[in-house]
Amino acid sequence: MLQIECPWCGARDQQEFQYGGEAHIVRPESPDTLTDEQWADYLFNRANSKGVHAEQWCHTAGCRRWFNVLRDTVSYAVLAVYRPGERPSGSVE
Amino acid sequence: MSFRQSPLIEIETPIHGPGVAAQASFWIQERPFRTHINLRGDPADAGFTEAVAHTIGISLPVDPNTCASKDNWGACWLAPDEWLLIGPKDQDSTRDLGQRLVPLHHALTEVSGGQTVFRVGGDGWRDVLASACPLDLHPRAFRAGACAQTVIAHANVVLIYAGDDPRGEALDIVVRRSFADHLARWLMDAAAEGGFEFLAPATSS
Ligand SMILES: [Zn+2]
Numbered sequence: 091m092l093q094i095e096c097p098w099c100g101a102r103d104q105q106e107f108q109y110g111g112e113a114h115i116v117r118p119e120s121p122d123t124l125t126d127e128q129w130a131d132y133l134f135n136r137a138n139s140k141g142v143h144a145e146q147w148c149h150t151a152g153c154r155r156w157f158n159v160l161r162d163t164v165s166y167a168v169l170a171v172y173r174p175g176e177r178p179s180g181s182v183e
Numbered sequence: 184m185s186f187r188q189s190p191l192i193e194i195e196t197p198i199h200g201p202g203v204a205a206q207a208s209f210w211i212q213e214r215p216f217r218t219h220i221n222l223r224g225d226p227a228d229a230g231f232t233e234a235v236a237h238t239i240g241i242s243l244p245v246d247p248n249t250c251a252s253k254d255n256w257g258a259c260w261l262a263p264d265e266w267l268l269i270g271p272k273d274q275d276s277t278r279d280l281g282q283r284l285v286p287l288h289h290a291l292t293e294v295s296g297g298q299t300v301f302r303v304g305g306d307g308w309r310d311v312l313a314s315a316c317p318l319d320l321h322p323r324a325f326r327a328g329a330c331a332q333t334v335i336a337h338a339n340v341v342l343i344y345a346g347d348d349p350r351g352e353a354l355d356i357v358v359r360r361s362f363a364d365h366l367a368r369w370l371m372d373a374a375a376e377g378g379f380e381f382l383a384p385a386t387s388s
Contacts, residue, residue, distance in 0.1 A: 098263065099247050099331070153247065153262040
């Protein structure tokens with residue numbers, strides 16, 4: 091099991107959290123101007139990184155806030171947690 | 184006349200569960216029919232916090248996972264803009280609070296019918312809970328003034344440290360009524376080895 095640091099509640103067990111997919115995907119301003127390929131890219135295509143991955147988590151059994159986690163998808167190490175609208179400290183590849 | 188019914192209606196208390204050493208290191212007692220209010224608002228809005236302080240005498244805790252209490256009321260931090268207020272059975276303060284908050288940005292939801300409180304204590308309470316609760320319950324991590332939302336045996340709960348119980352260190356577990364029977368039976372099972380007393384419900388006030 092992972093231990094994840096909620097930005098509000100501190101370190102908690104993984105079973106209190108829900109995974110929310112890749113982070114920092116912004117919904118296009120005007121979907122009606124997009125081609126099908128561009129819209130499909132927004133909807134379906136993900137980085138699927140092997141290594142450092144920015145992802146969204148929700149502390150569903152706790153404070154129910156969404157936040158971001160930088161996690162290594164190989165070692166499962168949680169490298170950083172940060173609130174919505176923030177960027178992780180340190181450089182990200 | 185009240186038609187309110189405890190969710191533990193099918194568990195006939197008191198129950199005496201002697202452990203292997205013929206002792207009881209855990210006790211559990213429902214505190215039924217208290218007033219539960221889910222309150223949301225901006226803690227930076229002085230009008231909002233003053234309205235709460237004026238009606239229940241508590242300034243809302245802004246530090247995560249802390250609670251404050253005064254007289255018969257308690258306020259638990261649930262999120263940066265959300266609290267759980269638990270107080271006496273009578274609804275006067277709820278009405279008063281609701282009226283004071285009307286002109287302000289807020290959400291007040293009366294959730295008394297949807298959840299109940301178990302108070303647990305005894306020498307073994309931390310061990311009993313630790314067998315299916317992922318929260319760190321060690322005294323250095325969970326102590327006076329603490330509250331936390333977590334999971335016990337798959338049921339979402341709010342844990343509130345109860346420092347005011349004459350029987351010693353105790354914990355209030357707030358649980359949805361649909362999970363209350365499951366959780367009560369699960370706690371009895373978890374406490375069976377060390378022994379437990381399931382006391383008759385506290386008289387509500
Ligand atoms: Zn949290």
